[in-house]
Amino acid sequence: MLFDAASPDLSISTPSLAPGPAPLSPPAEAVRAARALAPRLFAQAAATDAEATFPGQEFAWLRAAGLLTAPLAPALGGAGLGAPAATEALLDVLRHVGRGNLAVGRLYEGHVNALLLIQLYGHAAQLQGWAADAAAGRLFGVWNTEDPAQGVRLEPLPGGRYRLFGAKTFASGAGYVHRPLVTGALAEGHGWQMFVLPADAQAPALDRSFWRPLGMRATASYRADLTGLEIGPADLLGPPNAYYRQPWFGGGASRFAAVQMGGAEAVFDETRRFLQRLGRTDDPYQRQRLGQMALLRESGRQWLRGAAARAALPADAAAGPQPAAAAYAGLVRTAIEQIGLAMLPLAERCVGARGLLQPEPFERLHRDLTHYLRQPAPDAVLADVGRFVLDGHDF
Ligand SMILES: Cc1cc2nc3c(=O)[nH]c(=O)nc-3n(C[C@H](O)[C@H](O)[C@H](O)COP(=O)(O)OP(=O)(O)OC[C@H]3O[C@@H](n4cnc5c(N)ncnc54)[C@H](O)[C@@H]3O)c2cc1C
Structure with a gap:
């Protein structure tokens, strides 16, 4: 059944905003x-x-x-x-x-x-x-990851309409997302087309057995088979191959890295809380580890600020900064992957076996972050950065 965002309890009010001297933007x-x-x-x-x-x-x-x-x-x-x-x-x-x-x-x-x-x-x-x-x-959502055996393709029909064939995997929110932005191949090598599927009217067939993950369980990232569904001209978004245009495609890595960084910060926050609650704050080794974790957290925040500063450069600087923005996003996602991977064992040593028992949150945080840190082509992204600097460019 499709998620109806209008029906859940909306009675919990927007977090109250204390009045300040000047209104926030x-x-x-x-x-x-x-x-x-x-x-x-x-x-x-x-x-x-x-x-x-x-x-x-x-x-x-x-x-x-x-x-x-x-x-x-x-x-x-x-x-x-x-x-x-x-x-x-x-x-x-x-x-x-x-x-x-x-x-x-x-x-x-x-x-x-x-x-x-x-x-x-x-x-x-x-x-x-x-x-x-x-x-x-x-x-909304974005479903780009293909089913390896049967990727999505658009077969033309009269009147500018298309019939869809094939499936996506890791289709997060499938069955709940009303407007997934989907990519698929046009006929005869005409390119890779984005469209917004009205999934409440044209519902894909879901294979929920695809999703038996280590973590990130609640994302409902099922296999979604679009075969037999139809879309019209109003559903098509942009020209063919627009999805992979740079710097927007590569630059988007900073956004998933920001979410990952939030997961790493939760590990930090909970480790500190756990040690404070047990009164284990005087031990020099625990202090040293928390210092190391604070360093990792601040590094991640600085990487995100760097990504934001580059994204904010004016568009007419396309000859220089724009390619640098995508390459820099490759650095950001790599750095934050390393920060997440370094944060977890420090937290585990801090909280010990007892901390890894439910209802403590660490086993869930560990599963979720470990799984979500897996993003496409991590090695190729860093190799692209290497090529960028070897070609004489810089950030
Ligand atoms: C929780 C979750 C939700 C997701 N939701 C969505 C979603 O809503 N929409 C969506 O489109 N996708 C989604 N994805 C998929 C995601 O975008 C990536 O496709 C997926 O995470 C790829 O990770 P991977 O580790 O399998 O990558 P891979 O790129 O397969 O990398 C795995 C390893 O293989 C290596 N490798 C890569 N290419 C090659 C090659 N050609 N030859 C040899 N080695 C290679 C890499 O260097 C790496 O070591 C989701 C993923 C997760 C975990």
Whole structure:
């Protein structure tokens, strides 16, 4: 059954915002809302830590906090988080949501990514329609990862319509996301086309047995078979091959890295809490490890600030900074992968075997972060950075 974001309990109000001397900008308001929401997401995370669940309540909270529309431009009813100048705020929002619950962060990052692509490539009528969908609580996602045996293709029909064949894997939120942005091959090598599937009317066939993961259980990342579904011209987004255009494709790595960084920060926060609760704060070895973990956390935050600074460079600097933005995002995702991988064993040594028992959150945090750190082609991305600098470019 499709998730109806209008139906979950919306009675829990938007986190209250204390009056300040000067009103915050809409991006800063979004950061404040996400920061305020993180503890509530964290408290709820164990309850949805299962393959057959979806964090619908959490998305009702995100909606109530204005975060489902926040990536849209103000003219479309959003907070403008998609503007290059607001990238630091966007990455902060993603980090806070990931800190609360990495599975929710993954799903929310897909929603954000789809809305950014729609704003890059959609025409006016599409923008209005999809912005209204987001305002109505409809969830978006991006499904690009192919079924290795049977990738998605679009077969033309009369009237500019297409019949779909093939399947996606790791289709996060499948069965709950109303508007997945999907990619597929056009006939006779005409390229790789984006379209937004109205999944509430054209529902893919789901194979839930695909999703028996180590972690990230609540993302519902099933196999989705689109065979036999039909789309029309209004569902197509942008020209063929737009999906992989740089720097937007590579630059997007900073967004999933921000969510991952939130997961690493949750490990830090909980380790500190655990040691404080047990009164184990005077031991020099524990102190040294917490110092090392604080260093990792601050490094990750600095990497995200660096990514935001480069994304905010003016577009007319395309000859220089724009290719650098994608290469830099490759560094950011690699650095944050290493930060996550270094944070986990430090935390495990701090909390010991007792800390790895439920209801302590560490075993879930470990599973979720370990799984979510696996992203496409990690080695090739770093090799691309090597080629970039060997070719004489720099950041
Ligand atoms: C929780 C979760 C949710 C996800 N949700 C979505 C979603 O909603 N939409 C979506 O599109 N995708 C989604 N994905 C998929 C994700 O985007 C990646 O496709 C996936 O994580 C790839 O990871 P991988 O480790 O299998 O990558 P790979 O690229 O297969 O890397 C694995 C290893 O193989 C190596 N390698 C890569 N290519 C080659 C090659 N040609 N020859 C030899 N070695 C190679 C790499 O260097 C690495 O060592 C999700 C993934 C996760 C974990």
